[in-house]
């Protein structure tokens with residue numbers, strides 16, 4: 001499971017500057033006349049910006065004709081920035097190929113499942129598996145790297161941009177041949193492919209790798225082979241990753257000292273690529289996060305950022321993009337509330353980011369994103385957003401001076417496991433219910449734990465979830481033999497494991513583990529379920545929920561648990577009246593297994609149902625929660641601690657003892673907290689009680705140093 005990871009390399013500060021939290025955004029000077037650039041630099045300085053990402057969509061300006069490069073304008077911009085102390089995260093510029101390229105080589109354009117061509121007109125219209133496109137892109141990378149190899153203002157490479165945002169799936173012939181090669185490498189023989197995909201079903205037997213085609217259009221209302229679909233998702237992530245690696249290696253060969261990254265899209269259910277797998281291929285992890293408006297806002301942000309921190313294996317990561325306010329790509333683009341610009345940035349920081357950047361520096365006047373907010377809005381310097389941006393710059397400077405950069409997010413008590421493969425498999429159709437998907441369940445747990453006053457770590461399945469006091473497997477539908485063994489070893493060794501419905505149902509090929517659910521870990525969980533009982537609100541006479549004896553309410557799905565193990569006991573069961581034989585069926589079961597305990601939650605309880613059940617579950621699992629406030633008004637996160645070793649040129653390894661405690665108000669009312677240390681940032685908050693307590697307003701933040 002564990003892939004070798006690249007050594008961690010973080011962008012170093014410009015000569016003469018001290019290391020600080022990086023602060024800035026995407027900068028697109030090519031959208032503006034040159035007079036504007038000086039104004040940009042002046043305002044960047046005013047705001048405390050110290051880094052911008054440049055050139056992301058500039059291919060047609062940098063290479064206006066095949067083989068003809070124009071770096072002059074970019075040199076001038078980078079020079080202006082560098083002289084003002086603004087470092088550059090330089091793009092490989094390969095994200096949006098110019099018209100001359102696609103006119104000459106329409107075979108680089110990707111195709112959808114019906115064979116329609118994705119024409120130029122937006123961006124990312126290229127296919128990852130095209131050898132022709134790869135040649136052009138690598139040539140551009142080499143030219144960029146050659147030209148900028150000695151530029152003192154570059155601190156990192158921004159390779160391409162959000163791979164797979166628009167070109168995740170390609171069904172072209174290039175993709176087909178690459179998929180065939182991928183299958184050959186993964187399976188060796190066509191017989192193994194037949195086994196993995198269960199091709200005995202519906203006469204899908206393959207005699208040769210040449211017969212493998214992408215999952216192209218099969219007519220409406222029909223069902224693709226789920227094993228093949230799952231592999232096509234894996235392949236698509238890998239095909240783009242190969243492309244990234246080719247770009248990365250071309251740049252690195254020429255500029256070996258510059259760290260490289262590419263921006264991920266870990267937000268809500270965003271699983272375009274297997275970002276945990278990708279994380280091991282970057283020098284440092286970077287992410288683009290766009291807020292979910294409404295009551296989930298801060299929780300979803302914290303959940304996604306915690307997962308990014310898990311992908312980064314707790315090394316500080318880079319927030320490459322977020323928004324100052326509204327985006328422009330939803331149907332209704334809600335504003336951020338006053339305070340949320342700064343609060344969101346500080347929340348990412350709390351969850352392990354050492355760089356806070358936005359899309360984008362100056363709001364566009366024309367083009368598809370002219371209504372997307374930016375650090376410098378249409379209204380200009382005299383605007384609330386820009387004042388907030390300046391205030392944020394000041395806060396980040398303070399935190400840099402206090403010594404926050406380089407510190408790690410403190411490890412939580414509980415790990416909530418996230419698994420890209422399970423999300424991919426549960427989004428397929430032809431399942432018990434399409435209301436159930438993997439990613440929502442870890443999110444429900446994260447929120448319910450937060451409601452208890454506990455902040456959990458969201459941890460990729462390949463990472464060390466089994467080093468935590470307790471771990472949750474939330475609808476982890478796919479469990480291969482190795483992971484099932486890890487579960488066994490963890491619990492028998494004393495671990496405290498929670499698992500839910502829809503966990504351990506299938507192996508890595510999406511073949512069901514037989515003998516009753518959860519087949520992969522039935523022994524550990526001490527339950528056996530024979531059927532699923534989905535619920536919906538579209539059928540008269542069938543309830544859309546089930547009441548549990550502990551007061552929680554289940555929705556969407558419940559397991560029909562027919563027996564429990566001899567060391568298991570039932571914590572709660574269903575009160576279902578006459579419905580479908582569910583009355584009295586066990587809903588929550590705790591099992592003793594080796595030195596540990598395992599709790600099975602057999603239905604979707606959602607945030608409220610889980611929050612209601614957690615005290616009872618914690619008691620049964622012997623998890624101490626006496627110190628939790630159980631109000632959950634505040635999300636409390638800690639960075640730093642004694643385990644941070646940093647190499648310091650003068651003194652060798654330096655041990656730092658500083659801890660920073662962040663408190664975010666999750667509610668719409670003022671929340672009161674104890675002040676645990678020296679206040680460093682008091683944002684929309686007030687210190688009361690002679691310094692002992694703080695009143696944090698909605699969207700407010702308190703940061704103290706201990």
Ligand code: GLA
Nearest residue numbers: 201202203221222223430431
């Ligand atoms: C039809 C088909 C069967 C099977 C069932 C499933 O009846 O003939 O092969 O797919 O639907 O409901």
Ligand code: GLA
Nearest residue numbers: 161162288321327359369372
């Ligand atoms: C993505 C892209 C940016 C921009 C933003 C807008 O994150 O990387 O170029 O389009 O979305 O939200």
